[in-house]
Amino acid sequence: MSTLEGTTSATLEGIVDTSRYPLTDLGNAAGRAILARARRELATDGCTVLPDFVRPDLREVLRREGAAMAPQAYFDVETVNVYNVDVGAELPEGHPGRRTFRRGNAFVARDRVPEDALISRLYSHPVFQRFVAACFGLPALHELADPLSGLVLNVIAPGMEHPWHFDTNEFTVSMLTQEPQTGGVFEYCPGIRSAEDERFEDVRAVLDGRGERLVRRLPLHPGDLQLFQGRYALHRVSPVGGDTARHSAIFAYSERPGVIGSVARTRQLFGRVLPAHLAAEGRAVRGDRLLD
Numbered sequence: 167m168s169t170l171e172g173t174t175s176a177t178l179e180g181i182v183d184t185s186r187y188p189l190t191d192l193g194n195a196a197g198r199a200i201l202a203r204a205r206r207e208l209a210t211d212g213c214t215v216l217p218d219f220v221r222p223d224l225r226e227v228l229r230r231e232g233a234a235m236a237p238q239a240y241f242d243v244e245t246v247n248v249y250n251v252d253v254g255a256e257l258p259e260g261h262p263g264r265r266t267f268r269r270g271n272a273f274v275a276r277d278r279v280p281e282d283a284l285i286s287r288l289y290s291h292p293v294f295q296r297f298v299a300a301c302f303g304l305p306a307l308h309e310l311a312d313p314l315s316g317l318v319l320n321v322i323a324p325g326m327e328h329p330w331h332f333d334t335n336e337f338t339v340s341m342l343t344q345e346p347q348t349g350g351v352f353e354y355c356p357g358i359r360s361a362e363d364e365r366f367e368d369v370r371a372v373l374d375g376r377g378e379r380l381v382r383r384l385p386l387h388p389g390d391l392q393l394f395q396g397r398y399a400l401h402r403v404s405p406v407g408g409d410t411a412r413h414s415a416i417f418a419y420s421e422r423p424g425v426i427g428s429v430a431r432t433r434q435l436f437g438r439v440l441p442a443h444l445a446a447e448g449r450a451v452r453g454d455r456l457l458d
Contacts, residue, residue, distance in 0.1 A: 177287060177291070178287075178288075178291055178293055178294065180221075181220060181221065181224065181284055181287060181288060182219060182220060182221065182288075182294075183218055183219065183220070183221045183222070186218065187200060187216065187219060187297075188200075189293050189294065189297045190293060192297070192300060200216070200301075201300055201301060204216070204301040204393060205301065205302075205303055208301070208302065208303075208393060208395060211356050211382070212354070212356035212357055212394065212395040212398065212399045213354060213356065213384065213392065213393065213394045213395065213399070214301070214392075214393050215384065215386065215390050215391070215392050215393075216390065216391040216392075216393075217387070217390050218387075218389055218390065219341070219389060219390060219391035220284065220341070220388075220389035220391075221389075222389065224284065224389070225388045225389050227284060228284055228285075228341075228343045228388055228389060229343055229344045229388060229413075231280070231283045231284060231285070231343070232285075232319055232343035232344055232413040232415070233344060233413070235274045235278065235279060235280070235283070235319050236274065236319065236321045236411065236413060238274050238275075238278045239272035239273055239274045239319065239321040240272055240273055240274075240275070240435070240436045240437040240438075241270075241272035241321075241323075242272075242437060243268060243269065243270050243326075244268075244269045244434070245266050245267070245268060245269075246266065246267055246268075246269045246329065246331070247262075247263045247264070247265060247266055247267070248262060248263065248265070248267075248329075248330045248331050248332060248369065248373070248400060249263050249331075249332065249457045250331060250332075250334075250431070251263060251457060253266050260370070261366065262366055262369040262370040262373055263457065265370075265373050267329035267330065268327075268329065269327075269328065269329055270322065270323065270325070270326030270327060270328075271320055271321065271322045271326060271327070271328040271403070272320075272321045272322075272323070273318045273319065273320055273321070273435050273436060274318055274319035274321065275314040275315075275318060275436045276312070276313060276314055276315060276316045276317045276318060277313055277314060279317055279318070279319065285317060285319070285341065285343070285415040285417070286317060288341075288417070289309070289316070289317040289415075289417045290309065295307050295309075295419065298339055298393065298417075298419065299419075301393055302337055302393065304421060306421075307419035307420070307421065308419060308420050308421070308422065308423040308424075308425070309419060310418050310419070310420060310425050310426070310427075311423065311424045311425055311426050311442070312425065312426045312427050312432070312442070312443070313440050313442055314427070314432060314435075314436050314438075314439075314440065314443075315418055315426075315427050315432070315435075316417075316418050316419075317415065317416070317417055317418070318415070318416050318418070319343070319413060319414070319415055319416075320340075320412075320413070320414045320415075320416055321411055321412075321413055322346070322350060322403055322406050322411060322412040322413075323406065323411045324346070324347075324406050324407060324408055324409055324410070324411060325405065325406065325407075326405065326406055327349075327402065327403060327404060327405040327406065328402055328403040329402050330372065330373060330400055330401070330402040331400070331401065331402065332359075332396065332397060332398075332399070332400060332401075332456075333396030333397050333401075334397070334431075335396070335397060335418065335420070336395060336396075336397040336398075337393065337394065337395050337396070337397070337419075338392075338393075338394045338395075338396045338416065338418070339391070339392070339393055339394075339416070339417040339418075339419065340391075340392045340394065340414050340415060340416045340417065341388075341389065341390065341391055341392065341414060341415045341417070342386045342387060342388050342389075342390060342392075342412070342413070342414045343388055343413045343414060343415055344388060344410065344411065344412065344413035345387065345388060345410070345412065346406040346407065346408055346410050346411065346412040347407060347408025347409060347410045348406075348407035348408045349404050349405050349406045349407040349408070350403055350404060350405075350406040350407075350412035351383050351384075351385075351403070351404045352383070352384045352386055352392075352401070352402075352403055353381055353382065353383050353384070353401060353402050353403075353404060354381070354382055354384065354394070354396075354399045354400065354401035354402075355368075355372055355377070355380040355381055355382070355399055355400040355401065356382065356395075356398075356399045357398055357399065358372070358380060358398065358399060358400045359398050359400075359456070360398055361398075361456065364456065364457060368380060369400055372400055397456075426442055426443060426446035427443065428443070428447065429443050429444060429447050
């Protein structure tokens with residue numbers, strides 16, 4: 167019997183296509199198959215997509231709720247590098263961190279995402295959290311204690327992009343809520359680095375346009391659930407074209423409770439910090455010695 171069995175929720179069943187994704191009974195044949203595929207693809211590709219995770223009849227609700235939040239995104243075009251370190255940092259000649267990009271995506275902070283929005287109800291639901299943890303092969307996941315991060319809406323306006331970068335977390339959960347007219351393609355290089363090896367030459371090849379063999383492109387549609395290991399995979403969202411912005415929800419979790427973002431990173435993403443960030447500064451623990 168699955169550990170999720172017996173904890174079903176009408177609210178969750180009203181959002182997720184549970185006939186396709188039996189979150190409360192992962193011990194049955196369909197549930198075992200879903201977990202097996204997710205774990206296999208994460209192990210081999212660093213990414214898996216669960217199509218139409220949200221019921222198809224709710225796609226317009228998902229889009230409309232995201233569009234209503236989007237004007238509250240903090241927008242500030244920045245010059246960045248793939249490691250999110252100071253672009254003025256002293257790095258050796260030819261180091262990929264010396265390459266800079268224009269980051270034009272924006273974020274709606276967690277405290278401005280309505281609690282009754284579909285993405286909020288998913289993010290905080292214990293059954294959904296345990297399902298995501300099971301897909302990653304983890305015993306449990308915790309919501310971030312950060313009052314601004316955790317659940318955010320990523321907004322990429324026409325003409326903008328989210329350039330090549332690595333994630334701070336080892337895993338990311340996201341869901342497209344609005345497709346752009348053109349562009350806005352998720353591109354990634356699975357396993358391009360490891361906790362022991364930055365593999366700067368491969369990273370530089372991708373940034374120089376010489377690493378096409380390392381790049382994969384992933385078609386995503388509103389309501390698809392994407393599980394991704396972005397700590398070791400260089401990735402980006404290509405420039406958005408047309409007149410429609412690209413919106414995606416990012417569900418951030420941690421293997422340990424109480425995680426709060428740094429003051430510098432929080433101010434960069436949201437243009438503000440709260441007392442919780444100031445109080446937590448300096449308590450972060452790194453799990454590896456990678457550059458970012």
